[in-house]
Amino acid sequence: MSYPLALQKLISFLRKFPGVGKKTAERFAFQIIYWKDLDLTAFAELLKSIKKDLITCSTCKALYDKARCPFCDLDIRDSNLLCVVASPKDIFTLEATGIYNGLYHAIPGLLSPVDHFGPSDLHFNELKERLSRHETKEVILALDSTIEGDATALFLKKELEPAGIRVSRLAMGMPLGSSLDFLDEGTLTRAFSSRLPV
Amino acid sequence: MSYPLALQKLISFLRKFPGVGKKTAERFAFQIIYWKDLDLTAFAELLKSIKKDLITCSTCKALYDKARCPFCDLDIRDSNLLCVVASPKDIFTLEATGIYNGLYHAIPGLLSPVDHFGPSDLHFNELKERLSRHETKEVILALDSTIEGDATALFLKKELEPAGIRVSRLAMGMPLGSSLDFLDEGTLTRAFSSRLPV
Structure with missing residues (x-):
């Protein structure tokens, strides 16, 4: 039965x-x-209306329900900085920290040969167009610390640095509150080689 | 934001x-x-209609969408056996094994002083009424192997055995495909003391 x-x-x-x-x-x-x-x-009812209630920003790809995208508002955000994420969700995750007040740009995904997601799928021209429009000083790559994230970061760095734009990436190391013996070797190696003065 | x-x-x-x-x-x-x-x-649409599409059997508490409850159909089920479960969901889980063809009875929950769920909440009279109606030979308790499950099993056994009804409970021991060193001590102790001839 x-x-x-x-x-x-x-x-x-x-x-x-x-x-x-x-x-x-x-x-x-x-x-x-x-x-x-x-x-x-x-x-x-919410499920039926959710798509109508949310607007995807054509510029940064964030979701919003206001008259215009709050993440692209140049009156309140610093246009010298552009943070690249791989998903609109990550924009909200970063906003929750309160540490950043620049602009965002969500690329459609991370480079992954297995998933047939190559450089052309990154829509790099959209990113380039924004950088020239805002005269961006620094691009911060907030990408996963995975092979796909590494490959995408490397690709973007190679494309952007010749244009004189500073390219940085989120630091990798021990997560807060972690104990040494629970860390994997990769993380530990990275934390060791990126050690900072106390 | x-x-x-x-x-x-x-x-x-x-x-x-x-x-x-x-x-x-x-x-x-x-x-x-x-x-x-x-x-x-x-x-x-499914969420809106789900409650109308499902009928809760007033006898065994299973869910069905047919003209009558298939689990209470005495033409196809063995009325000598009554299996007591603590949730209607468990009826379907047991049915998936195909090992059992008796009747079911879902009690509203397991005895738990912490949650203020006492013997009167078990609606024991409903169970007793069914046992006398079907002249049940054996009651099989298919309850969680937790303290709450143990307490409920003990309570039901004490209430039912004086009436001459055989009361059994699902065997406890090693799950299939498990390796000794991943078993907790409680399970291992139980499996040891309930060992069977090969």
């Missing part, structure tokens, strides 16, 4: 979520069906 | 899912907003 059809459908939708397998989707589904009617309806 | 309002709302709904914290909900949300319109609408 398998799940009723509606429940099967619900489970298959929940399995679309990143990192959610059969068991987790089943747990989610069995919780959802006991939600209050009011919550279920509100959730459903 | 925080998330647009619609995105904040979506994230707070997704955080309701069991085991989903802020980070995971954000990852889910940023995937959902890039779903195809067709999928989003279908998901939303």
Whole structure:
């Protein structure tokens, strides 16, 4: 005896979520069906309208619901700095730190030969156009510390530095609150070679 | 700059899912907003109708969408056996094994003084009424192997055995495919003391 059809459908939708397998989707589904009617309806209505409620900025690719993109507002942001991220989500993650007040630019992804994502997919011209428009002094690469992130950083550095733009990348080392014996060798090596005066 | 309002709302709904914290909900949300319109609408419609599409059996508490509960159909199920579970979901998990063809009874939860869930919350009378109706020979307790599961099993055994009903519980021991050095001491002790001839 398998799940009723509606429940099967619900489970298959929940399995679309990143990192959610059969068991987790089943747990989610069995919780959802006991939600209050009011919550279920509100959730459903939100899903139906979410795409209309969010605007993707044509310049930096961030999401916003205001009259114009708050991340591209030159009255409040420093146009000398441009931070390159690989996903619009990362813009919000960085904003949460409060350390940065420059502009953002989300590239469509990271270089990955396995996924057939090459240099032309980076839409480099869009980035170049912005740099010349704002007369950017420094480009900060806030990319994953993975092979794909490294390759993309190297590519962008090679393309940008001849134009006289300073290119930097987020520091790599020990995460805050970590203990030495739980760090992998790669991180430890990087933290060692990038050591700083106390 | 925080998330647009619609995105904040979506994230707070997704955080309701069991085991989903802020980070995971954000990852889910940023995937959902890039779903195809067709999928989003279908998901939303399903959520709105799911409660109407599913019937909770008043007898065993399983969910079904047929004319009557397939788990309570005495033409195809063995009424000598009654399997007690702590959640309707567990009925489907057990059914997937194909080993059991008796009746089911979902109690509302497991005894837990911390959660103020006492014997009266088990709705024991409903269970007793079913046992006398079907003249049940054996009650199989398919409960979690936790302190709450142990307490509930003990309580039910004490209540049922004086009535001459055989009460059994799922075996505890090594999970299939497990290696000795990854087992916790409790499991290993249990597997040792319940050892069987080869």
